[in-house]
Amino acid sequence: MKKASKFKCPKCGFGFFVSEPNRYDILEFIRGDFDVINSEYIEADFKIFCRDCGSEIDENESIKQGKIVLKHPVRKSGFFK
Numbered sequence: 001m002k003k004a005s006k007f008k009c010p011k012c013g014f015g016f017f018v019s020e021p022n023r024y025d026i027l028e029f030i031r032g033d034f035d036v037i038n039s040e041y042i043e044a045d046f047k048i049f050c051r052d053c054g055s056e057i058d059e060n061e062s063i064k065q066g067k068i069v070l071k072h073p074v075r076k077s078g079f080f081k
C-alpha cells in the first residue's frame with residue numbers, strides 16, 4: 001500500500017535528507033539573537049536527518065533493511081565506531 005514511501009521519511013513522507021557534522025547545536029531565536037539551548041556531540045561520523053521534519057534516520061538500519069528507518073530515540077552507548 002505504501003510501497004513508494006519506503007525510500008522516504010516514515011514520519012512525514014519527505015524524500016530528502018541532510019547530514020550533520022559531529023557536533024550540532026540546537027538553537028532558539030531569543031530576544032533577537034540565537035541562543036544555544038542544547039549541544040550534542042556525536043561519536044559517529046555523522047547523522048542523517050529528514051530534511052523536512054528533522055527525524056533522525058538510522059543509516060545502518062536503513063541500508064540493512066533497504067528502506068528508510070528512523071533511529072531509535074534511545075541513545076546507544078555501544079554504537080559501533
Ligand SMILES: [Zn+2]
Binds near residue numbers: 052
Ligand atoms: Zn520526515
